[in-house]
Amino acid sequence: MTAPQPTEIRLKRAERVLEISFSDGTNFVLPAEYLRIESPSAEVQGHSPEQRQLVAGKRAVGIINLEPNGHYAVRISFDDGHGTGIYSWDYLHRLGREYSQRWAAYLKALDAANLHR
Secondary structure, three states, X not given: OOOOOEEEEEEEOOOOEEEEEEOOOOXXXXXXXXXXXXXXXXXXXXXXXXXXXXXXXXXXXXXXXEEEEOOOEEEXXXXXXXXXXXXXXXXXXXXXXXXXXXXXXXXXXXXXXXXXX
């Protein structure tokens, strides 16, 4: 089975969201803050689950650029200077599907660490 491919990507800078539609009919609205804290970069993910970083203070982060990376991904650059994350189509689809669970876990982790969005 082939992974869903994007059929449309819309960056809405003023709303700080990325809207993405996929070939399987799913549509997601992904906030820039969510994309930033879930960046697939080594800076955020580390090289193992134990090295994953909790990213705080990104409530007002915006996306400044989307750059295609081959036919499989997009590099997203944020206005806080972070631009090393290459988001595969599969990863973006997973972020959309798992938004509620991931966001709730993030908020819980921030609270436990006494950090703020």
